[in-house]
Amino acid sequence: MAQTAITKSVTDRVLKENRIRRFGAIDFVILLFLSLWGLLILYPFYNAVLVSIVPNTVYQRYQGFMLLPPAVTWDSYAFTFKNSLIWTGYRTTLAVTVLGTAYNMAMTILCGYALTKTAMPGIKVMRFLLVFTMWFSGGLIPYYLQIKNLHLTDNLLVMVLPMGVNLMYLLIISDNFRSIPASLEESAKIDGANDWTVLIRIILPLCLPLLATFTLYYAVERWNEWYHAMLFIKTSSKWPLQNVLRTIINDVNMLATMNIPGQVRPDVQGDSIKMSSIVVSMLPMMCLYPFLQRYFLSGLTLGAVKE
């Protein structure tokens, strides 16, 4: 009797702690802190939108904290969309993202599968050669000279070809391929499948979520590309979006006089143009991210937490 009573009280306590936990003061503090941090993350983006839609003259005179726009104008967006560099930038970035991601994934999948063949002659050396590039590099100048030697300057391919594989992604993907039971592959081989069939018909279908995650990571990397474009692409109509954005942020007046001479109005100057360009180039990410966040958030843990 007494024992069951004790057991029952213990069970109750566990249940209470785990499932029907009361919402206490500490919970409130934690929730408050987490929410504030969330607001702190979101506010700069909201502020960017605000600055882009409030007329510049109103914004400059405004005193204090702006929570809602006192007046709204779309002039800065009209101005931004009239800027041909934004459009060519979008075009370049889209092309580089699609082409680059396909190239990255193809290389990574093929090499990742090859790295699972630990009995293959020479694979240890090849693996070492690959991993070593994560640890040591030639540095900026030798790399710059090599790109020049390959005649990739002012060529859109400079934003694709030099970014073949991300070694970190490669190793994670390869580890996941290896965790697929070897018996699956062996039985397919007995049925007459070759390596290509095994990879395409067995390995890849089993790893689809993983592949989706790393496709997204590569796509984000290519979308955010600016460094190679800054170093190697001199023609402004070939710039990707990020470099157009850089120019606008660094020198909005240059842009204002360059594209639409005589049409610069005080309302659409400076900050509002910068912010509207930022919002325009952030838009695809803002729209896609909430829907794809499941894939975005899973990748890091796939490779990292292993015992």
Place this chain on the structure above:
Amino acid sequence: MTAQSLAGLRRARRNIWREIYNYRWIYLMIIPTLVFIFLFKYVPMYGIQLAFKNYKLAGIAASPWNDLAHFKYMMNEPEFLPALRNTVVISFMRILVGFPFPIFLALLINECYTPRYRRVLQTVYTFPHFLSWVLLAGIMLNLLGSTGMVRKVVMIINPEMGQNWNFLYDGNIYRWVLVLSDVWKEAGWGTIIYLAAISGIDQSLYEAAVIDGCNRWHKILYITLPGIVSMISIQFVLRVGYIMEGGFDQVFNTYTPPVYEKGDIIDTYIYRISFVRTSGVDLGFSTAVGLFKNVINFIMMLSGNLFVRSLGQEAVL
């Protein structure tokens, strides 16, 4: 050598060719990546010899050797040592704030009452990680600049400070702006690895602890933290390995000449002496500075990884 062992050797050799033939498709699969690392990683490594040469337009091989002149000059170059010091100082500041914060945040997220809200928060926290520093620098410079919202608010609280607004032009403040904006961008992403480690902790430990009368604080202190301490130490060692990486993207997109003294890092320094400065810096000198950085990087990462491996954990690299 007897005829028999010769025949055995020949058979073994035939076997190795046979094996290679069996793997022919796999070799074909790995070749593109090998070509890629050859062209874009190993050929530049061959170019490191430029660090010991005076660059001539004729090419790397044709340039004459120069007796370590670049390394001797490096110590006298007025901007090199400040850049090196800034890199280390800024990296330490980043570790000091940016390393513990994600752990703290992960513990709080783990204690968060409602799972659904937790998901929303995580989505928000990780969003900036996927944006480029080009874009975020634009937002940041506007927010903290002389026309920005932060100044407008400070104007009300402390008009004097608002009048003499130099947030982005004072080197000491700029360093903290770098560190804190990096925490802002990456902390949410950093929590993921710790949350995964926390979710790997055996739930029965918590149940047992409750039976033994543990409160929430005890559970964090005696179960959750010990459960992730190996992950924390691995992350720490690997993070320290990146001490020479000052964060090129962020610094390059936000710094201005007034903060060069406190905010210039090795990578931005290399970029400037190679491509911005017009007067007489030998490309060989930039290569030498790059080599200096990469060698330290290499030693730090290697020792970090060996240390992690010696703990019996699989290193990330």
